[in-house]
Amino acid sequence: MPPILSRDFYLHPPDVVAGQLLGKLLVRRYKTGQGSSTKAIRLAGRIVEVEAYFGLDDPAAHTFVGKTARNAVLFGPPGFAYVYFIYGMHFCLNISCEPEGQAGSLLLRALEPVEGLETMAQLRGLPSDAAPRLLTSGPGRLCQALDIRRETHNGIDVTSARSGLHVEDDGFVSGQIEVTPRVGISKAAERPLRFSLAGNRFVSR
DNA sequence: GGAGCGATGTCCT
């Protein structure tokens, strides 16, 4: 089994960790089937697009207003999942970074699906032969494809194998990294904090 | 393949 990224990996500023996270595998353990025929499978995708959010200094970040009930996870230690509900129907997944007390985070925006594509399609409400691009290209899509919800995943430790959600380094070597402005925000929209694998088809639009 | 737009719940002011 490839090594799970440790807490130290996430200890650094978000613009640093974002680039290092590209090319790693996001892995979700998932139970499929029913009754006695249930079995555990892996839903996995390679991280191809990440946005960096700073804490109190970043007007676009959820943490800009200070610590609240919703964003409390981000003020905790690095390597924990922050899952929030947006636009009345979607979830987005972040991972906390920086030392406890500093609220940097990484927004996972797109994966290249690697394991469990049929189950991902099912979870997305698509036919099993759906185009892979439709599965995990976009922050809301990847949460739906991996069945990541606030109730089940907000606040879990992604550095522990027992969480059922973690990030692995399988030795993949990233090519060129592209850095562009972040997507879908109105404040600090010009800052180049969106990191993606150059030329990868699974990067969101 | 791109612009426009509606759906929809939660959070914070």
Add this chain to the structure above:
DNA sequence: GGACATCGCTCCG
């Protein structure tokens, strides 16, 4: 009450 780190559909080229 308004804004929102989105998505999928329609309509148009």
